[in-house]
Amino acid sequence: MRYSFLTLFFFVALNSLSFAQEQDTLLAKKTDVDAIDVLSRILNTKWASKHDSLDKKSGRVYFSGAPSVGYSLTSGASAIFVGDFAFFASELRDQKISIIYTDVLYTQKEQFVFRVQNNLWTKNNKFNIVSDWRYYWYPQKTYGLGSSSSLAGSVDQTYSYIRLHQTVLKSFRPNWYAGAGIAWDYHYDIVQTIEPTNDNQSVLAAINEYGVTKQSNSTGLLFNLLFDNRVNSINPQGGKFMNVVYRTNFTFLGSDGPWQMALVDLRKYVPFPKRSENTLAFWSYNWFTFGGNAPYLDLPATGWDISSNLGRGYIQGRFRSKSLVYLESEYRFKILRNGLLGGVVFGNAQSVSNWPANNFDSIALGAGAGLRIKFNKYSRANVCIDYGFGQGGSQGVFVNLGEVF
Template structure:
């Protein structure tokens, strides 16, 4: 077990290495705009639709000067506790400056509804101002949320779970200024409000989890704080990165002076590297590696704010693992994915992925359990201008398997 944890720590340090080498000439590793400058040989679903409707395609010059790309996908998914939900995923990619010197900005809007009492309105934005002088990120959620929990630690049987109901409001905003090429620093504001937390468990959530903060039946958990942010990012396109490196450090301080129920702090460290093997620009042949370390530094952190799988800021980790399956005061995660085109025109592709995670146990804060997952997926090019794929993934782990459909890559 110690050897496995050593491997996790080594891989985390390996993916963080580019953070300390930002002075190198990263432009040699970046394809312009992260999409081929000539997309005439590429094909997407929009091309097929235009062909069916006999709509004349735009000229190469018109496509090159285009600054906004939209993708929309209505899908159905399963709801925790039973039932289905309708999800409409909309992704907008656009340039807020010259394409040659400004990264692609994105806004993702993914509302869902089960036609009764369950719904969610999440909106995420990642904006790059002209010439990449500023990076402004936003994450706003309003959810009426059922979610399973298995308590703390990683050793609980899959059937030993409890359904929690609550309303959730999230408001995260940050602004980062470029300090050096690819390196940014800034501040943010983070708000989490969990309202009317309740379960059907006879003795309540506190008894089920053995945790006394933010678990009282019918209680509210309010956390409000500032964050200090460091970012290193050489990816031109965050929707579907081909080459590049990403590293993000967020230190969050919640205080009763800002309205929090308690004072607590957290650290989130996220690192990703994309290694291209393609011989021509725009071709999908990439090995992607993602690792994050997430921990809280105080004992009064509300239960639903504790690190848990699939609940990191992007809600993307742990494909093949049920959301919040593992929760603890510290979580370590590592995932790798190989992405490859099937057709030369880029319309179809595939991925294979595998991940491991571990959370600290409650008794001694050690990492006793390693939780693996794996899977594969199909990719269909929806919009070649923003390099947006429809991602259909099948993932599995011990005691669970599932299919997910989304716009864009997991990371």
Template sequence: MDSKRFTKCAFVVLLLAPILVSAQNPTNVLQQNTVVKRDTAKQTDLIDLAKALFKISPKKIRTERDKKVYFSFLPVSSAVPGGSGRALITSTTAATYLGPRKTTNISSATFTPYLNFKGRYGLPLRSSIWLPNNEWLIQGDIRFLVYPQYTWGLGSQAANATPTLVDYNYIRFYQSALKQIKPYFFAGLGYNLDYRFNIGTDDPNVNLKQYTKYEYGTEKNSFSSGLSLNLLYDTRNNSLNPLPGMYGNFIYRVNPGFLGSNNSWSSVYLDVRKYISLNPAKPIQQNTLALWSYMWTSLSNKVPYLDLPSVGWDPLNRSGRGMEQNRYRGKSLFYLEAEYRRDITNNGLLGFVVFSNVNSVSGSGALFTSWKPAAGTGLRVKFNKASKTNIGMDYGFSKGFSGLTFNIGETF
């Protein structure tokens, strides 16, 4: 990455950071030491509907003890990346409080296996554990995937108009531990492992290295093992359904050869989000404008191809709704998304969202010279009002592509 491009990226990041990440005493956010009256009696979720349908008598008083675990389960048939047909996908989320609710965020773990009965499957497990009083945050991301994925080459103006299908097996092991430095601000270290093996194309006449015109990580195996410096600013009380607040995440990753990496390389990822309540007088009712932006850039010239910044490959694989995952890949990526969230029913059972996003990548051209937009809308169904967990169904579209996505919890 040349110095001019890096300077340009850094300048944009510096412009964004003051807007989306404020000082220690934020406004428009529910403070952790504020007592919030939980008026869940007026809210309705799918659990309430099931009780009514099967005539299960609820308790007169709904008790919510500390450390009670809330489960959400979503079975669905959907397409898997790479156009390999439909798959059975299940998503199970367990959420609980590990400390006093007034001072501790809700912890969650999500297991989302999929299988399409044609040798394609995935076993991802993600966790976000908040210890009592938010003194520590333990984050994990473990995956084993047999993963087909189309690729178009590098840049917004990739030379290859026709994609090629890349097939590989993928093991990811990410773990980080962050200590609270002051309210809402955390710092810590992490370990990141990305191991892709049996890399190849479905077409024996297509050589991935020649197709992408990229030398690193395009033949057989790719092994990246590194350490990360993590800085986090988070005023959200619930990551499954964020209340008004702010979020900022900075990750500097370095992958030295002595940890086993095929090549020594480093990268920077900066993620900033803002949640604005448009009806603060009624915090229980959803009427929120959510903004999300991230800058992801490689700082070395030997980053393996499949480790390069790519739309849809942010840490939670949530960006780029309305685009095919991996559609745009480059040495740097800038992403921006806005979403309006609103309840349809007064009891919170049903809601909707409207969203749009845009990205720019470098590779075949300079960053910010080509922009690729997408947009869409979605339905929300309240699964569990105690943990504020929604089931999300979104339809997104962009030039040449449209598709449905299903989530437990909000996209961001």
């Protein structure tokens, strides 16, 4: 099982690394309709014509934002406000869209999340500035290390979390970038509510063997290699993306230990059928820690990628270990010709290494479908509402502004 899964991973990775110039585009047709148009017609206003244009305009800000509700096994019911600001630094044909994304979330389980994430491109795409800033107050369930635990075998944790990651990359050839940054992850007030049961004995044993402290501090340097020929990262309709990140943590910067991390994120988008606006999307996300033990809450885990989207169909943190490999495919299609409504179907597979052997011997599968509501036709931002399910009774509703990947 281990070798067949890794062979599949490397096959997909090599396929994604054929960097032909399959460019994404950013065009809105005059017949396209979005939620702003619908609201304008209902209220008999002209918001869309006043604030948007079919042309790419430097300095014009395209805002998409809305309150929403969601449900997942992690949070129960949740109230969310999510918004993004999209703009161009120039009117050049290949100028990539810059995005400032923010969300605020409060859940039935008293979780509070505030995030600001930026992906900014300077004129002529010379520099890429990436930020990931978060604050969490987060009661959650944890399931130990590896993939053998059941949903019933959980342990309750509560903690606060501050994350500040900042990276600057510079272009060294078209669509290729290299850069560096700094990362700080600070978990504090970590409390475990331990009620031993027949189901969670192995989970408790794994957690205690690995070690969970009342706080953890990971501070290190980031080194990035990026390929990205997508024009619109909110909703790509073509192109490829590769992000390779190496992180090394240093005690002289305040880190508890000198552990290291490597991340390989590969994505490919193919119009299918070829001349349609439907898209077949592929995602491979591979996350490894080594050179020391990362703090428990910094280990690779389901739903803890930068956009918190990895592993639809499973509760956040369902699988956690020193290494994680992941594959997902999604088909995105129009339901209405004017683009107001669309749909997706998706399937995914993830595997985390066992502890302490650190090998891969099982795969967790997930699948689902979802609805897309065009919120802003100029930035192509969709409100995404997905239902996903996985093995062992895992399921949930997942809400996003902008595509999952």
